[in-house]
Amino acid sequence: MKFIEEEGHRALALPPGPEAGVMQLFGLRGPRPLEILARHFGIRESGIVSVRQVHGDSICVVGASGDEDRSGPGSVSSFRDRACDALVTNRKGLAITVRTADCLPILIWDEGQKVVAAVHAGWRGSLKAIASKTVLTMRASFGSRPADFRVGIGPAIGPCCYEVDGPVLEPLRAEFDYWKDVVQETGGGKGMLDLAGLNLRQLIASGVPADRVSVAGLCTFCHADRFYSYRRDGHSAGGMINGIMICDGP
């Protein structure tokens, strides 16, 4: 991944890029994030699909490619008010996005079936295994094989700064036998959670080869110059827009 910061273009670009038929970016803090994403991807803002994120495990599959009426059922605009935390599509030229400010963005590119996914994984969604469920949805809806995936795990609050307590740790211990790998216990029933590590393990357990996952390894709380952080900035925090889109290959 590499930072792009030129003339208002601020983002973290993830390989592979347009030469492989996909465009994908993790956003940085700054004004007009949708406009910037649209400019990067060479599309209109109307081609950006966003949803109402609710820290759940519902996944929206955005309809197959075609030039259908965009105001009809299954259209782009009909997703704006949908409550879900992951999007999947095989439709070209449509940027599916998730908004984050400490929560983890995950972008998935299925090179085999030409399908993309964008996942918003905070602690609630991670405990509900939204990353694993997104892989299952891609398999069921498009015949995707996790061995063909390339996955980007973006910036999120890191284990350096993310102290959690019982309501997070108790279900984590109950649900994930590898919980000790992703929590550094600090006493008093608290621990430092590695949100990216938890999701990485879920993806590997779902069949994604570890060497096909790129991890940004950047903490949103530590790097105030580049990222918003809900825990650091509170309700005044903005959000980074992270998106992925299938495009014409070479």
Ligand SMILES: [Zn+2]
């Ligand atoms: Zn940190």
